[in-house]
Each structure stands twice: as structure tokens, then as C-alpha cells.
Amino acid sequence: MTTFGAIGIAATGLTVHRRWLDAISDNVSNANTARSTAEDAFQARYIVAREMEGGGVQVAGALLSGDTEGRVVYEPDNPLADEDGNVRYPEIDMASQLTQLIMAQRGYQANAAVVDRAKEAYQAALAIGQR
Amino acid sequence: MSVPSIAGISGTVPLAPSAPTTPATGTGTATASGAAFADVLGGIDQLQQLQSTADGLAVQAVTGQLDDVHDYTIAATQASLAVELTAAIRNKAVDAFNEIMRMPA
Numbered sequence: 001m002t003t004f005g006a007i008g009i010a011a012t013g014l015t016v017h018r019r020w021l022d023a024i025s026d027n028v029s030n031a032n033t034a035r036s037t038a039e040d041a042f043q044a045r046y047i048v049a050r051e052m053e054g055g056g057v058q059v060a061g062a063l064l065s066g067d068t069e070g071r072v073v074y075e076p077d078n079p080l081a082d083e084d085g086n087v088r089y090p091e092i093d094m095a096s097q098l099t100q101l102i103m104a105q106r107g108y109q110a111n112a113a114v115v116d117r118a119k120e121a122y123q124a125a126l127a128i129g130q131r
Numbered sequence: 132m133s134v135p136s137i138a139g140i141s142g143t144v145p146l147a148p149s150a151p152t153t154p155a156t157g158t159g160t161a162t163a164s165g166a167a168f169a170d171v172l173g174g175i176d177q178l179q180q181l182q183s184t185a186d187g188l189a190v191q192a193v194t195g196q197l198d199d200v201h202d203y204t205i206a207a208t209q210a211s212l213a214v215e216l217t218a219a220i221r222n223k224a225v226d227a228f229n230e231i232m233r234m235p236a
Contacts, residue, residue, distance in 0.1 A: 004209055013199040112201065119208050126212075126219050 004123045005055065006118035012056035012113035019059055020104040027097050034073075034087040036080040041070025042090035044097070067091045178217055181210040 027044045035041060043064040050060040069088075076085030185206040191197040 004212055007209055011205045014205075015199055018199055018201070024185055094211060115201075115205060115208070119212065121217065122212055126215050129223070130219070 004118070004122060006121075007115050009056045009117065010111045010114040012058060013054065013114075014059050014108060016047070016057050016059055016107040017104050017111060020049075021063065021108065023047050023099070024097055024101050025106060027092055028094070028101075031090060031092045031094065032035075034075075034078060034080055036088055037072065037082045037086050039083075039088070040068040041066075041088040042092075043068065044090070044092050052079055175217055178210070178213040181206070181213050185210045 023045045030042050043066040046063045046065055048060045048063055049057050051117075052058050053092050069117045070091050071089040072086050073089050075081055075086050075087050078087045185203070188197065188203040188206050192200070192203045197203060
């Protein structure tokens with residue numbers, strides 16, 4: 001409803017930040033996912049956000065970034081190890097991921113605050129002239 | 132009673148762009164403001180749509196199919212705001228009507 005436009009725009013921001021949180025949690029939970037050296041290592045996923053026409057933001061897509069080589073670790077007991085005993089571990093920078101986690105959380109809270117304030121503002125307008 | 136000078140000014144400033152050609156300047160403002168008020172009344176249909184959207188999202192949230200929790204809370208907020216807006220319109224219209232009916236015959 002374009003009458004309450006600020007609330008709709010903040011809702012799109014909430015959706016994008018929620019998906020960012022999902023991507024970060026996916027990256028962090030797969031930090032120790034080992035793969036055989038025949039495959040690429042697990043790569044961190046980044047959300048690409050783009051502004052929408054008429055206000056708001058949307059997720060334009062997701063990009064995989066990081067080294068496909070990963071960290072080659074010598075683990076002969078691992079069932080995925082090749083004949084040299086190597087497996088691939090992903091190169092996930094925990095510091096960067098947790099920093100992004102804080103940014104995604106604060107962005108989500110900021111958008112929720114916008115929804116609250118816009119609602120109070122519209123209610124103040126509706127209260128004009130009320131006895 | 133109509134004051135010709137004031138009626139002439141108001142007739143040349145239409146309130147709605149789609150106002151039909153006015154036969155007399157006195158009735159010009161009546162049709163223009165009538166079209167604008169009809170648009171406002173059409174907002175009541177949007178209220179019904181907002182309510183049904185909020186109800187559908189509530190069902191999804193309860194059955195665990197909702198991806199974004201904020202979708203439901205924001206839809207419920209917009210529906211309640213639309214209800215307050217409709218109530219304010221009704222109050223103003225009733226007050227204006229009573230004010231006019233109170234005029235001495």
C-alpha cells in the first residue's frame with residue numbers, strides 16, 4: 001500500500017538482511033566441511049543486493065567467492081582422503097564472517113526500527129483532529 | 132446563495148484531473164470533490180485485501196511455512212493502520228454531516 005510506503009520499503013530491507021544472515025550462518029556452519037581433492041573446496045557465499053525501482057532493495061543474486069583450492073590438509077584417516085592422504089578444507093575467514101554477522105544483525109534491527117517509527121508517525125497523522 | 136466572484140475562481144481550479152466539463156461554476160467544485168472522495172472510499176477495498184493478506188500470512192506462520200517472520204508482523208501492522216484510517220474517515224464524515232444537519236432551516 002503506497003499510503004504506508006515507508007513500511008513496505010523497510011520490509012524489503014528486512015528480507016535482504018535476513019537472507020544475508022542465512023548466507024553467513026551457512027558459511028560459518030560449513031567452515032569445517034572437508035571434501036576430497038578431486039572437488040573444489042567449499043566457497044563462501046555472498047549476497048548481492050540491488051536497489052529496486054520506487055524504493056527498497058532486493059537480492060539480485062548470490063556469488064561464491066574464495067579460493068577453490070582451499071586448504072589442503074594431510075589427514076590419512078579421513079574417509080575422503082586421496083592416495084596422498086589429503087583432503088580439502090574451505091578457506092573461510094571467521095573474522096570477516098562474524099563481522100558481517102554483526103552488520104547484518106544491526107541492519108535488520110535498523111530496518112525494524114524504521115517500521116516501528118513509521119507506524120507511530122502514521123498514527124500521529126491519524127490522531128489529528130481527534131477529540 | 133452563491134457569490135458569483137468566488138464561484139468563478141473555484142470553477143477554474145479543478146481538484147481532480149478527471150473532472151468532467153462543468154455546466155456551471157457552482158456545480159464544478161461539487162463534482163471535483165465528489166470524484167476525490169470516491170477515490171478515498173475505494174481505499175476501503177484495499178483494507179479488505181490487506182486484512183486477507185495478513186490472515187493468509189498468519190496461517191503460514193502457524194503452520195511453519197513462513198520464511199520471513201517480519202512479513203506477517205508488517206502485514207498485520209499495515210492492516211491495523213488501514214483500519215484506523217478508515218475509522219478516522221468515517222468519524223470525520225459523520226461529524227461533517229451532523230454539522231450540516233445542525234444548520235437552521
